[in-house]
Every structure is written in C-alpha cells, then in structure tokens.
Amino acid sequence: MTTTGRPPGSSGTPGPARPTALPTADSSVSGAAGSAGPAQPPGQPTATAGASTGRDRGGLPGRSLLRVGPVSLLIRRRAVLVAAVLTVLLLLAVVLSLSLGTPYVAPADVLRALSGAGTPYDLVVFDLRLPRVVLAAVAGAAFGVAGTLIQSVARNPLASPDVIGITQGAGLAATVALTSGMAAVLVAPTALVGGLLAAALLFALGARHGLAAQRFVLAGVAVAFGFRALTEVVMLTADPIDGLRAQIWLIGTLAGKGWTEAAWIAGTLLVLLPVLAWAGWALNSTALDDDTARGVGLRPVARRIGLAGTGVLVAAMVTAQVGAVDFVALVAPQVARRLVRAERPPLVCAALLGALLLVLADLAGRRLFAPTQLPAGVLTAAIGGPYLIFLLLRGRRRSS
Numbered sequence: 064m065t066t067t068g069r070p071p072g073s074s075g076t077p078g079p080a081r082p083t084a085l086p087t088a089d090s091s092v093s094g095a096a097g098s099a100g101p102a103q104p105p106g107q108p109t110a111t112a113g114a115s116t117g118r119d120r121g122g123l124p125g126r127s128l129l130r131v132g133p134v135s136l137l138i139r140r141r142a143v144l145v146a147a148v149l150t151v152l153l154l155l156a157v158v159l160s161l162s163l164g165t166p167y168v169a170p171a172d173v174l175r176a177l178s179g180a181g182t183p184y185d186l187v188v189f190d191l192r193l194p195r196v197v198l199a200a201v202a203g204a205a206f207g208v209a210g211t212l213i214q215s216v217a218r219n220p221l222a223s224p225d226v227i228g229i230t231q232g233a234g235l236a237a238t239v240a241l242t243s244g245m246a247a248v249l250v251a252p253t254a255l256v257g258g259l260l261a262a263a264l265l266f267a268l269g270a271r272h273g274l275a276a277q278r279f280v281l282a283g284v285a286v287a288f289g290f291r292a293l294t295e296v297v298m299l300t301a302d303p304i305d306g307l308r309a310q311i312w313l314i315g316t317l318a319g320k321g322w323t324e325a326a327w328i329a330g331t332l333l334v335l336l337p338v339l340a341w342a343g344w345a346l347n348s349t350a351l352d353d354d355t356a357r358g359v360g361l362r363p364v365a366r367r368i369g370l371a372g373t374g375v376l377v378a379a380m381v382t383a384q385v386g387a388v389d390f391v392a393l394v395a396p397q398v399a400r401r402l403v404r405a406e407r408p409p410l411v412c413a414a415l416l417g418a419l420l421l422v423l424a425d426l427a428g429r430r431l432f433a434p435t436q437l438p439a440g441v442l443t444a445a446i447g448g449p450y451l452i453f454l455l456l457r458g459r460r461r462s463s
Contacts, residue, residue, distance in 0.1 A: 103214045115141035142405065146412050152417060155211060160422055201325045202328055202388070203395075203420055204332070205331070206378070207396060208419070209375070212371065227284065229261050230389065232264075234387050235297070237250055242302065242309055244296070261290060268282035269281075306342070313440045316386060328385075329374075389443055389447060399413040
C-alpha cells in the first residue's frame with residue numbers, strides 16, 4: 064500500500080502534497096533583529112522583519128532594534144549606557160576644570176555663571192577658563208574620532224595619527240613656519256597642509272593591493288620616521304629661541320588658545336557630520352575580509368579609503384590647531400571598545416572618552432605643578448606609555 068499526500072479523513076482526489084512551512088528570509092531576519100518568541104504552529108502567518116512588534120528587543124544579545132518609519136537601527140544597549148556615563152563624567156570634568164585654579168570658584172558658582180544668573184566670577188569662568196576647556200573637549204573628541212577611523216581601517220590597536228605620520232607631517236610644517244619667521248596666524252594653516260601632504264604620501268605608499276591593513280600601517284610608520292627626522296634637522300639648524308617655540312608646539316599645549324581653535328575643529332566636525340554618520344555605519348564591515356565583503360554587496364576598498372581619508376583629515380585639522388597631543392587618538396578608541404565590549408571601537412563613545420581624557424589631562428597640567436603649567440601633551444604621553452605596556456603584556460599573555 065502506498066501513502067498519499069492527503070491528510071487522514073480527507074475526501075476527493077489526491078492532489079499535490081502541500082509542502083511543510085519553511086522559515087523564510089523575512090522570518091530569519093526577524094529572529095535576528097527582534098526577539099525570539101515561541102515557535103508558531105504550521106499554517107499561521109509568520110511575522111516579517113518589517114513588522115514592528117512589541118518583542119523587537121532581545122533578538123541579538125545586548126541589542127535593541129529602533130524603528131523610525133522605514134528606517135531601522137540596531138542599537139547596542141551597553142554602548143548607550145557607556146555613552147551616558149561618559150557624558151556625565153565629561154560634564155563633571157568640565158565643571159571641575161572651571162572651578163579649580165586661582166582664584167578658586169565653587170562648583171555652585173560655576174553652574175550659576177553658566178546659567179547666566181550673574182556672579183562675581185563671570186570673567187574668570189567665561190573669559191579665562193571656558194575657552195580652554197571647550198577647546199580641550201572638542202579637540203579630544205576629534206582625536207577620538209580620528210583614532211577610531213584609522214584603527215578600524217588598519218585593524219591594529221596601535222594605529223593612530225601620531226603613529227602613521229599625520230602628526231609628524233603637521234609638526235614638520237609647523238616647525239618650518241615657526242623657525243622661518245612666518246606670521247603666527249599662518250602656523251596652523253601651514254601645519255594643516257603638512258598633515259594633508261603626509262596623508263597623501265601615506266595613501267600613495269599604502270594604497271596598493273586595496274589599502275591592505277598591514278601595508279597601510281607599515282607605510283605610516285615609514286612616513287612618521289621620515290618626517291620626524293626632517294623636523295629634527297630643521298630644529299638643529301634654527302635659532303635656539305625659534306627651536307624652543309617649535310618644541311613647545313610639538314609637545315602639544317592648549318595654553319593661549321581658545322575659541323578660534325575650537326571653532327575650526329568644531330566646524331570641521333560639523334561639515335563632516337554626514338560623512339561621520341555614514342562612517343559609524345560603515346565601520347561595521349571593517350572586520351570582514353575583502354571576499355566576504357564583496358559577497359554581501361559591499362565595496363571594501365572604497366570604504367577603507369573613505370574611512371581612512373576622513374580620519375586623517377580630522378587628525379590633520381585638530382593637530383594643526385592644538386599641536387601634537389599624542390596618545391589620545393591611540394588610547395580613547397581601544398578603551399571605549401573595552402568598555403562597550405564590542406568587536407570594533409565605537410565612534411561616539413571614543414569621541415566622548417577622548418574629550419574626557421584631554422579635559423582631565425589639561426586640568427592636571429595646569430594644577431599638578433602650579434604655578435608652573437605642563438603642556439597637555441606631556442600628561443597624555445604619561446597615560447599612553449603605561450597603556451602601551453599594558454597592550455604588550457596582554458598580547459604576551461594571549462600568545463602564551
């Protein structure tokens with residue numbers, strides 16, 4: 064006896080057997096992005112990924128699906144929490160930096176002055192301290208963004224503007240400007256041109272084979288050593304006073320700077336905001352190899368060039384304005400990645416952490432050895448050195 068495709072008890076001529084319900088592409092997407100609910104019985108309609116249900120959370124561990132009309136955004140809940148905590152810490156650091164100094168301003172008076180209530184300390188808060196604090200926050204955020212983009216493209220936690228030659232190119236141009244009698248107002252534009260020329264040389268050397276990660280980093284290290292050697296030659300042949308001015312610039316300091324420099328950096332970030340929004344999404348694909356990326360319809364080489372180009376442009380601008388403040392772009396992305404527990408540095412958290420680091424470094428430089436002020440670059444280097452030792456020891460433990 065043969066078995067037909069009819070269910071028991073049905074009548075009529077046997078028709079073609081009905082296929083068993085299989086999961087569709089929509090249902091698999093919904094299971095990844097939404098919550099995994101109980102299995103639906105056969106014959107019931109399957110919810111698609113486009114349908115907004117009350118169980119959009121929890122499909123992927125630690126993520127939520129935010130939907131605004133036709134736009135869907137997968138959010139890492141821990142990243143939101145870390146960003147909120149970093150924002151609070153940054154605000155506290157700003158108030159503390161505005162408060163400490165001579166004269167001391169109580170935090171309550173700082174808040175009243177910022178609210179426009181009017182206090183006897185308005186001149187101290189607004190004219191003497193606030194421009195420098197805002198510059199530290201904006202420059203630190205820019206360093207964090209630049210470091211995130213460059214490290215993600217290079218796939219190397221040691222890749223940053225001060226490692227791949229951008230800082231050294233800007234430093235050489237600034238040294239030439241400071242030792243040749245050029246007007247002070249032209250130092251920052253000259254440094255920006257030097258940083259961009261270093262970036263052009265870096266891309267020329269590292270763009271073969273699709274801007275491969277290892278070649279990109281090695282080319283950057285070679286560019287950095289070359290420009291650093293030329294900078295030393297210029298300083299040795301310059302007037303001692305001019306050489307000292309160049310040395311202070313190369314260390315990186317916020318002293319004597321404020322609203323103008325902050326406006327240039329913030330303006331650059333605002334102009335690049337659409338590109339940075341794209342970069343935050345495009346960073347998700349940087350961990351894929353080229354064949355996998357092409358298999359899902361991406362153009363990996365174009366993405367890497369776009370991300371790296373944005374990173375070096377931001378790095379060149381901020382270095383031209385505040386000098387060679389090292390290690391912020393190196394440390395901030397990786398510490399943010401560890402806080403979020405992500406596979407790549409998160410862009411927003413890295414920016415907030417970079418701002419927090421530079422504000423605290425500038426505050427420590429102003430107050431640790433008062434009345435003597437240390438450049439912010441000295442304090443960030445003091446942070447970066449132990450961090451590099453930590454990376455070395457951690458890599459050794461992994462290899463063992």
